[in-house]
Amino acid sequence: MPSHQPVAGMSAIDPQYVSQPSAMASTAEPNRNPKYDPKKPHITDQPITRQNWYKHVNWLNVFMILGIPAMGVVASFWTPLRWQTAVWAVVYYFWTGLGITAGYHRLWAHKSYSANLPLRIFLAAVGGGAVEGSIRWWSRDHRAHHRYTDTEKDPYSVRKGLLYSHIGWMVMKQNPKRIGRTDITDLNEDPVVVWQHRNYLKVVFFMGLIFPTLVAGLGWGDWMGGYIYAGILRIFFVQQATFCVNSLAHWLGDQPFDDRNSPRDHVITAFVTLGEGYHNFHHEFPSDYRNAIEWQQYDPTKWSIWVWSKLGLAYNLKQFRSNEIEKGRVQQLQKKLDQKRSKLDWGIPLDQLPVIEWEDYVEQAKNGRGLIAVAGVVHDVTDFINEHPGGKSLIKSGVGKDATAMFNGGVYMHSNGAHNLLSTMRVGVIRGGCEVEIWKRAQRENKDVQYVKDDAGNPIIRAGNQVTKVQQPIVSASAA
Numbered sequence: 323m324p325s326h327q328p329v330a331g332m333s334a335i336d337p338q339y340v341s342q343p344s345a346m347a348s349t350a351e352p353n354r355n356p357k358y359d360p361k362k363p364h365i366t367d368q369p370i371t372r373q374n375w376y377k378h379v380n381w382l383n384v385f386m387i388l389g390i391p392a393m394g395v396v397a398s399f400w401t402p403l404r405w406q407t408a409v410w411a412v413v414y415y416f417w418t419g420l421g422i423t424a425g426y427h428r429l430w431a432h433k434s435y436s437a438n439l440p441l442r443i444f445l446a447a448v449g450g451g452a453v454e455g456s457i458r459w460w461s462r463d464h465r466a467h468h469r470y471t472d473t474e475k476d477p478y479s480v481r482k483g484l485l486y487s488h489i490g491w492m493v494m495k496q497n498p499k500r501i502g503r504t505d506i507t508d509l510n511e512d513p514v515v516v517w518q519h520r521n522y523l524k525v526v527f528f529m530g531l532i533f534p535t536l537v538a539g540l541g542w543g544d545w546m547g548g549y550i551y552a553g554i555l556r557i558f559f560v561q562q563a564t565f566c567v568n569s570l571a572h573w574l575g576d577q578p579f580d581d582r583n584s585p586r587d588h589v590i591t592a593f594v595t596l597g598e599g600y601h602n603f604h605h606e607f608p609s610d611y612r613n614a615i616e617w618q619q620y621d622p623t624k625w626s627i628w629v630w631s632k633l634g635l636a637y638n639l640k641q642f643r644s645n646e647i648e649k650g651r652v653q654q655l656q657k658k659l660d661q662k663r664s665k666l667d668w669g670i671p672l673d674q675l676p677v678i679e680w681e682d683y684v685e686q687a688k689n690g691r692g693l694i695a696v697a698g699v700v701h702d703v704t705d706f707i708n709e710h711p712g713g714k715s716l717i718k719s720g721v722g723k724d725a726t727a728m729f730n731g732g733v734y735m736h737s738n739g740a741h742n743l744l745s746t747m748r749v750g751v752i753r754g755g756c757e758v759e760i761w762k763r764a765q766r767e768n769k770d771v772q773y774v775k776d777d778a779g780n781p782i783i784r785a786g787n788q789v790t791k792v793q794q795p796i797v798s799a800s801a802a
């Protein structure tokens with residue numbers, strides 16, 4: 323799986339390749355902002371003060387994300403909402419939302435499927451209508467988000483706060499050098515992506531405002547309603563909904579696959595984001611065209627891609643094998659189980675118990691200590707004799723003797739609970755009484771056994787213990 327963070331294993335890569343200038347800096351890059359000079363100090367290098375705070379604000383984004391919707395809300399007070407326009411606004415909300423989720427996200431950022439030219443043009447157009455930047459810009463940041471999740475190089479790290487991950491990273495200026503580098507050569511080779519990037523403002527105005535206005539105006543004469551409801555206010559809702567993938571999906575819900583990073587699964591996030599709410603799964607298996615893997619889970623983006631594939635518009639839909647998905651799920655369950663298990667008293671581990679001679683054991687028992695040997699392990703049951711469910715006399719009859727057979731069915735086949743309880747009373751092991759077979763059996767019968775092998779006898783690999791995993795990352799989250 324692609325790792326979230328660079329790990330020590332990456333040092334195996336020849337440094338000459340690492341130090342190559344990234345594709346981001348290539349001269350073939352379309353439309354780089356000519357005013358940006360990487361050598362000049364950036365405003366974000368200075369702390370925010372009362373004198374300079376307004377320089378830190380990205381006023382263009384504030385106007386686009388908050389200013390225009392605010393004007394739309396005011397205008398809506400004297401613009402009646404006609405039902406045809408309401409239906410159209412909702413339909414266009416879904417189209418433009420899918421432009422982001424199925425287009426920008428799953429097609430271009432993750433290449434989780436391939437689309438033919440007409441579908442790519444459609445997705446680039448309606449995605450532009452969501453007003454969230456060009457495919458190229460969006461996908462570059464999103465790839466950095468996956469590669470550097472939760473670190474300083476994550477463009478919208480939730481570690482900087484829920485509001486920051488939702489909108490703060492856009493309304494405050496960002497140092498382009500801070501964002502982790504990613505390879506987008508594939509996007510530079512897609513003419514649809516390059517065309518949309520070069521003509522981004524035209525695409526935004528046409529698909530964001532003019533097209534929805536035209537449909538309502540030419541369709542049923544509601545020019546103003548189309549502009550306000552299907553244009554401006556619909557943009558606001560689709561933006562806020564898709565921004566939730568960066569905020570809510572890293573904050574609300576469960577982590578069935580990995581809890582070491584912030585992505586989470588929740589049905590509410592899925593409803594808000596056209597199915598992008600199974601985000602813990604998505605970060606583990608980012609090139610899977612699905613986010614929800616169960617049929618009953620809400621993922622209209624997945625359903626759309628599937629329908630397009632049946633219509634011949636999409637192909638090469640990628641899915642991880644369920645064996646891989648289940649391995650992740652089981653490792654996470656096991657981790658939770660191990661956490662619970664570690665809080666329980668399982669008795670002193672056998673290898674930490676003192677070794678007692680048989681004669682010493684018998685001697686101490688004669689002197690009044692309630693010691694019982696079972697399977698080579700000595701237990702001090704002095705305080706338990708009065709509580710023994712089978713009565714005092716039966717347990718006393720085992721004191722100072724080898725009670726292995728008595729305990730294991732000779733007198734009574736003790737319960738699993740009894741084995742567990744007995745193990746908490748361990749005080750020693752008897753020399754010579756610890757032949758391998760007895761130890762194995764004692765472990766088995768104590769249910770103290772750790773399942774470390776699979777059915778075929780191969781070791782079970784717990785999360786993070788894969789042989790390929792290097793435990794000490796050379797680049798820590800704070801090193802940016």
Ligand SMILES: [Zn+2]
Nearest residue numbers: 567568585601
């Ligand atoms: Zn994410």
Ligand SMILES: [Zn+2]
Nearest residue numbers: 464468604608
């Ligand atoms: Zn993603």
